Amino acid sequence: MSSLRTSLVAALLSAGSLAAAEPDFTKDIQPLLDSACVSCHGPKKQKGNLRLDAAAPNFGIGESGSALKAGDPAKSHLIQRVISSNPDDRMPPDGPALKPESVQLLKTWITAGAKRPEVAVAEDRTKWWSFQPIKYPAPPVLPETERRWSAHPIDRFVRVKQLEQKLKPAVLADRRTLIRRLSFDLLGLPPAPEEVEKFANDPAADAYEKLVDRYLAAPQYGERWARHWLDVVHFGDSHGYDKDKPRPNAWPYRDYVIRSLNADKPYARFVQEQIAGDVLFPGTQDGIEALGFIAAGPWDFIGHAEVPETKIDGKVARHLDRDDMVANTMSTFMSMTVHCAQCHNHKFDPVSQEDYYRLQAVFAALDRADMRYDVDPNTARQRGVLADRRKKVEGELAVIREAIKKAGGAELARLDDLLSKIAKPVAGAAPEFGYHSALTERQDTVKWVQVDLGKSVQLASVSITGCHDDFADIGAGFGFPVRFKIELADDPEFKTNVQLLADRTATDVKNPGVEPQTFPAMKKQGRYVRITATKLALRQNDYMLALAELEALDASGANVAFGKTVISLDTIEAGPRWRRSNLTDGITYAKKTGIPQNGDELRKQRQDLLNKVVEAKTRERETALTVEVAEMVRQMAALPAQRTAYVGMVYTGGGAFVGTGGQGGKPRPINVLNRGEVTKPGKLVEASALTQLPNIPGEFNLPANHAEGERRAGLARWLSSEKNPLTWRSIVNRVWLYHMGRGLVDSPNDFGRMGQLPSHPELIDWLAAEFLKHNGSFKWLHKTIVMSETYRQSSAGDADAVRADSGNMWYSRMVRRKLEAEAVRDSILMVSGKLDLTMGGPAFQDFVIDKPDHSPHYEYDRYDPEDVRTHRRAVYRFLVRSQLQPFMTTLDCADPSVSVDKRNQTYSPLQALAVLNNKLSIAMAKHFAERVSKEAKEPKEQVRLAVRLALSREPSAEELAALTEHTAKHGLPNTCRLLFNLNEFHFVD
Helix, strand or coil: CCCCCCCCHHHHHCCCCCCCCCCCHHHHHHHHHHHHCCCCECCCCEHHHCECCCCCCCECEECCEECCCCCCHHHCHHHHHHHCCCCCCCCCCCCCCCCHHHHHHHHHHHHCCCCCCCCCCHHHHHHCHHHCCCCCCCCCCCCHHHHHHCCCHHHHHHHHHHHHCCCCCCCECCHHHHHHHHHHHHHCCCCCHHHHHHHHCCCCCCHHHHHHHHHHHCHHHHHHHHHHHHHHCCCCCECCCCCCCECCCCHHHHHHHHHHHHCCCCHHHHHHHHHHHHHHCCCCHHHHHHHHHCCCCCCCHHHHHHCCCCCHHHHHHHHHHHHHHHHHHHHHHHCCCHHHHCCCCCCCCCCCHHHHHHHHHHCCCCEEEEEEECCCHHHHHHHHHHHHHHHHHHHHHHHHHHHHHHHHHHHHHHHHHHHHHHHCCCCCCCCCCEEECCCECCCCCCEEEEEEEEEEEEEEEEEEECEEECHHHCEEEECCCCEEEEEEECCCCCCCCCEEEEEECCCCCCCCCCCCEEEECCCCEEEEEEEEEEECEECCCCEECEECEEEEEECCCCECCCCCEEEECCCCCECCCECHHHHHCCCCHHHHHCCCCCCHHHHHHHHHHHHHHCCHHHHHHHHHHHHHHHHHHHHHHHCCCCEEEEEEECCCEECCEECCHHHCCCCCCCEEEHHHCCCCEEEECCCECCCCCCCCCCECCCCCCCCHHHHHHHHHHHHCCCCCHHHHHHHHHHHHHHHHCCCCCCCCCCCCCCCCCCCCHHHHHHHHHHHHHCCCCHHHHHHHHHCCHHHHECCCCCHHHHHHCCCCCCCCCCCCCECCHHHHHHHHHHHCCCCECCCCCCCECCCEEECCCCCCEEEHHHCCCCCHHHCECHHHECCCCCCCCHHHHHCCCCCCCCCCCCCCCCCCHHHHHHHHHCHHHHHHHHHHHHHHHHHCCCHHHHHHHHHHHHHCCCCCHHHHHHHHHHHHHHCHHHHHHHHHCCHHHHECC
16 A cells, blocks of 8 residues: 555545445445556556455455455555655645545545445446536636636636636746747647747737647648557558568558648548448548558468468457457547457446457458559549449350350360460460560650670661560560660660661551561661660550560571670569560570460461351350450550558458458458357357447448448448547547647546546537537647647646646646657757658658568668658658667657557656767758858857757857857767757757
């Protein structure tokens, strides 16, 4: 009991009216102990081995024995500590003594026997405060003496609690403090010195409001607040687990969050898109990219891609994957610990084990995988129409071709077999396919490749041979240019004395397959032979140039190009399949396989056979459908290239990682698992939301043949319903936390009985109700909070109030908050003049990756801080799960493997050393010095400017003198490095 160091005062005093008769444990005592004691004396932590939570097997018994003596409060250690006059011995040690009525409440309960039911919450779980409908309380009326606090509803709710606690609020912060606070809160960046001066000297009454509006309209607002959201949903750019492979297509979800926040998307739609955007908002970019929420967490590559689902380990991996989806959804949107019901009914909240598995059933068809999609809705619709039509036509074509196959019999089968050998590669064929250019989205992009014959040679002919590849069923002639020319010159740049050997640039060339194409050289002489493609071959959704071989024959018939050096505009160099040297290695498909390449005679025999055994109308229909399919393929290829995003989706898969796509997306059957063990399936369940919460029916009542997406759509609608109080209370509490440094409920991910009680229950309901009324507008919510005097208070509070309200539960001042790791890093770059404000796109990597194809090593020590690609905002940093970035981790950056509802704030010498000696700090200190040297010439003015940029204020005379002297001794870069390490640089105000 001696280690019970937690504040009971606030919780005891906010419990409501005291019972004159015997207190009820569930209603009167347990909430107090849950909110004030359980964090240190509960299931997660037991100081002195003492537990005071409702489910404790040895409730009230610690290392010193029982803290409670039923019937005798005087001998109860709990009471002795509460009433002790010794500050070092009294509980709580950091606040005032409990009021007499609060002590009497505990004494009365102990005198009556300290009765505690075995399961104190079992029959009353749904009556917890967070499960009740949102009320719309009127802001309280304050006394006339409190005019300062009467203008804003938030201030009235806050001040009335302060009056109850006899607390004096802090004065308002000065304008220089306010602009720095607001800039970091809304943008995550320091304000420019000229901006500070302008605001500080603006006499307009609405200057602050205009500043708020301007910051909320800035694109950096979305980047700042997206980082908070990504913490909660545990977003990362690698899979985690054993192999922790990169996840290169995760970034579209991050950009979706930023874009949605900047657009002030209604929160209900924001929720719905992340669960079922593809269903509720089909054909939209946001509807697809938002599904990255479902796939945001870690993913077991081995358990999915290397172990089949039929194996126990495969079942476990997929079960845990769905568990993460459920936990992420319910913790993020509702602040509920539903995942605690995986093995049994939730011990504290109205969540049955069956309800938990019903939520798993919502996601039962999904896997985490890369999805290709169209950004433009019109393109998506066009592609969808073409795909539907193609599927229908190919179905009819398959029926006709089966009938033709039967009619043609063995002879048709023989001819088709011979033709297939021409169209497809065979076993034993050389892998050295040839030369392959880089890919491009435009067919008219010019590509060239040339051979250096070593000396000027008189040529008889030049021949080029097409490649053979089964990619996208292109087969023979893969990459052969549609239009091209062949030239000869002694000038390697082909600028002087160029001789034309062949010109096929006027009309399209029919694909020659792998038949060599020979062009006479007419004894022209030169050292370099160049093929220039002016119209490229279609690959799939892009274009390229590929050739298997170039031969240049002299008068004797010798191939003088064999083994010679190849030069090209570009190349993919993916050996042994594709590389420049393959163009002159003497290997072609025909030479390797010996298969005849001219199929004209075989095709004629086939057609003659079909003319005899198949009706003309059937042949005509087959031809028409074949042409139609080819035209649809062409039209689909002509559409803008698709984008790829890593999302929760119905996945077809391959190898061991087989999704439900092969079964038409039919969800996996979900059973209640006995003790959570996949080897002990019990009752089969249907998909639904939670069914035991009051006033929020959770059943979806879907028809038997419903589509997979209807499950997610049902959950999305349930989560975003105005009748769901948890969703709306949860989000306003999160926003309040990030502005005020402490949540109204100080357990943002847990609004259940194991979480904290709200310090201001009426205020959280007022915010939730008004947030709903304003269409779930984040920008309205931000502005409402930051316009309050509660937010604008100084962090230097009244001394008595600081002692009485040490945890700032009653917001008697503004918390002096430490900047997050990202804000520190971005500030270092910004004041140095190196911050790149380019928005969106793939993440930058502040590491060098080793062994990316197996178990990657992310080597941060090989990072070059001068690499301009890494000078973007930290929200665009590639987030690795298994190997955290050392510098950012030292500064308390969030771990992307877990949901982080609020960042740790630690203070250690290691942080100071990290900022002082990190490669980024050293490099940016040099650039910072260069910047101020350009903008100010005199040493004293350089120091003055550096302080203004770093700290958003003028240096004092004493500071200026000391820093100028330091600069003279150690140089300006050293002074800039020192500024990076000041406490003032790392704190909001």
